[in-house]
Amino acid sequence: MFAGFLPLGGDLCYADAGDVMEKSERLLEEEYSTYEALRERNGALAADLLWEELQAGRRRVRVECGLLLPDDHLAMTAYVLRRRLSVSALLQQCIYHYCLPGAAISLPARIAFQLEEYGIRTYSVLLRHELRSSSPDLILILFALQYLPTPYREKMTNLWAACLLGKSALKDKLADQLIPCAQGLERLDRTRDFLAFLDLLELNFNECLLLLNRDSCEWLRLCEEELLHRFPQFSRQQISFFAAHRDLGCYYSIQEYARHAQVCYETARQAMEQFTACRWYYRRKVGKRFLYSVSSQAGEGDL
Numbered sequence: 001m002f003a004g005f006l007p008l009g010g011d012l013c014y015a016d017a018g019d020v021m022e023k024s025e026r027l028l029e030e031e032y033s034t035y036e037a038l039r040e041r042n043g044a045l046a047a048d049l050l051w052e053e054l055q056a057g058r059r060r061v062r063v064e065c066g067l068l069l070p071d072d073h074l075a076m077t078a079y080v081l082r083r084r085l086s087v088s089a090l091l092q093q094c095i096y097h098y099c100l101p102g103a104a105i106s107l108p109a110r111i112a113f114q115l116e117e118y119g120i121r122t123y124s125v126l127l128r129h130e131l132r133s134s135s136p137d138l139i140l141i142l143f144a145l146q147y148l149p150t151p152y153r154e155k156m157t158n159l160w161a162a163c164l165l166g167k168s169a170l171k172d173k174l175a176d177q178l179i180p181c182a183q184g185l186e187r188l189d190r191t192r193d194f195l196a197f198l199d200l201l202e203l204n205f206n207e208c209l210l211l212l213n214r215d216s217c218e219w220l221r222l223c224e225e226e227l228l229h230r231f232p233q234f235s236r237q238q239i240s241f242f243a244a245h246r247d248l249g250c251y252y253s254i255q256e257y258a259r260h261a262q263v264c265y266e267t268a269r270q271a272m273e274q275f276t277a278c279r280w281y282y283r284r285k286v287g288k289r290f291l292y293s294v295s296s297q298a299g300e301g302d303l
Helices: 017-030 035-042 044-065 079-097 103-117 123-134 138-145 152-164 169-177 191-216 226-231 236-244 256-261 265-277
Strands: 002-006 013-017 249-251 279-287 287-295
Touching: 002 169, 017 044, 017 079, 035 044, 079 138, 079 152, 079 191, 079 249, 103 123, 103 138, 123 138, 123 279, 138 152, 152 249, 169 191, 191 279, 191 287, 226 236, 236 265, 249 256, 256 265, 265 279, 265 287
Parallel strands: none
Antiparallel strands: 002 013, 249 287, 279 287
């Protein structure tokens, strides 16, 4: 069975419908594609076919997960679910180290009470569902809080952070960083907003965890010459970059290394990957870029 024609190298060829379905299933597993990205990679006709299949797959996921709600359209595909669980695991580590006793368990009730105190009785179905759930998802609660009107969004985000990150010095930064995820209530699919939200939380939670070992990291205080003598496998350019870019909680890009060392992108990438392999930096992908932050285990790898 053939679904249409695809341009390929200037010629026309048939596109089997089974291939389109197989590719759409793979995309649901590996990423959360936009129509524009599909069009850029596959051409207009193929993008139309793939987009139709992807949308059908996302609708199935929404129905299966119970997230086809009037104002909270999240498609928890396999890819999105993996990201959600990964960030939730980081949050649990932060809760273990920073949460005030009993605060995580009482958080949904405290939020519901505070909303009532503020006189807010109409809010998203997602937030209402999570606050009433027997096993609420703390990540989804925070995401839903971002759709409250100003200034309640900031107040409730601060309450969330104070409860779960009460002993962390970074808890007050969260509300300032969480720019409203929604660009307009007319957007039906908020999943891309949710993924961007997860990226930001991931950076914040990793920063919290990195700061746990701040006081015990003597290697962070070694000067450039001491680092050169102790770690001769790194070039002077690498040591110079690391000595100037090792603040805990900061994130550095390959482009920054290229500018600092005045080398091409590929050389900079290899240098940063060597740091990562030796656990001097921790690598994280944010959007299309890789960012590097100081690892709490730097200097402990097989150098």
